[in-house]
Amino acid sequence: MSDHPTHWPRAIALVDMNAFFASVEQRDFPSLLGQPIAVTNGLRGSCVITSSYEARAQGVRTGMRLKQARQLCPSLIQRASRPEVYAGISTRIMQAIHTVCPDMEVFSVDEAFIDITPCQQLYGSPIEAARLIKQSVYRASGLLCSIGISGDKTTAKYAAKLNKPDGFTVIPPWESRERLRHVAVTELCGIGEKTGLFLAKHGVRYCGDMEKLPISVLARRFGNPGRRIWYMCQGEDPEPLHTEVTAPKSIGHGKVMAPNTRSRQTILTYLQHMCSKVGARLRRHDFEAHTFWFGLRTEQQWLGEKVRLPEFSSDHRLIYQYCQQKLNHIWKGQGIWQIQITALDPRPAAMQMDMFASNPEQLTHDKQLNSAMDDINQRYGEFTLSPARLLNRSDMPNVIAPSWKPAGHRKTI
Ligand SMILES: [Mg+2]
Helix, strand or coil: CCCCCCCCCCCEEEEEECCHHHHHHHHHCHHHCCCCEEEECCCCCCECCEECHHHHCCCCCCCCEHHHHHHHCCCCEEEECCHHHHHHHHHHHHHHHHHHCCCEEEEECCEEEEECHHHHHHHCCHHHHHHHHHHHHHHHHCCCEEEEEECCHHHHHHHHCCCCCCCEEECCHHHHHHHHCCCEHHHCCCCCHHHHHHHHHCCCCEHHHHHHCCHHHHHHHHCHHHHHHHHHCCCCCCCCCCCCCCCCCCEEEEEEEEEEECCHHHHHHHHHHHHHHHHHHHHHCCEEEEEEEEEEECCCCEEEEEEEEEEEECCHHHHHHHHHHHHHHHCCCCCEEEEEEEECCCEEHHHCCHHHCCCHHHHHHHHHHHHHHHHHHHHHCCCCCCCCCCCCCCCCCHHHCCCCCCCCCCCCC
């Protein structure tokens, strides 16, 4: 690779852990090395959360029913997930990356974008910097990752999945357009089925077809995200890294009400509104929580109680339902000045995923509904919120400052 100039105008890496949860199990229990394993929610979990490469080789996939997985792979070993362990390792990995290149965006529990541009000279070249990142991830966790390096987020993410596990794929920015030319548009992160159908209707199936489509067609249909898609397909995704949001320790929403509000109906309306906002904010960060604080302030003091949901959730309806049940405990008809709902124990939702739930289909359905709602809210700006008062009161050390997963462009644009 000696023909690579050592300085790139922009250099972005995407680090993706290989079969993360399953790899942690194999790392901690060496007898599992080389074995087909499936991680499930406890030993009663009925869906595969993650499987090892040995299991994948036999057709086992994330989200698959365990029963079906066993039919494909009779020697499959079931492992109860250990979310706290995975979260701890994830944090160590992110910190390790941060010490090599501080400009990063934690995209999910096992993925991060890194802007190598400002530190490429420090390490000699973007490729050397990426190598160092890969080494530091291994040193911090004992785990292998795949890494993609290119000039923009979308191409870097595409590159990272080309060689797995233990991949190291470089697509220099000046080659991106050609490398993507024959790639189906829906292979790119952020171009979902719906967008894919729209593009197909306009004759765009492969990234290379995009140069024939005027950008205005996408802009008219999707606004700025549409413009982004046009550039993405040509290897020039302009999207910056989202490094500004601190991983929230608590997520809350409060609102001042008309002084001395005594109407139960008004309080319920505010309550519902606050629950919607907290739910949306949790989902925006891809967090979920189990315990919430519901408070009402009278002129002199806060009345409040902890509200515990039956399970970790980011569903505003569930949050509202349980808060509503507490209203009579908290409030005896006093005049109210202010309302507050705060998630007390948010954690990355990727730890949990749909398959942990007792009723995965229902939960998936709710999540799809919520995600559709979030998309609409984001498009029309209703949730262009200033940060919640509590959001920035984080005890998290700065080294793990980046957002876990900023909104918007993970599954859909
Ligand atoms: Mg992964």
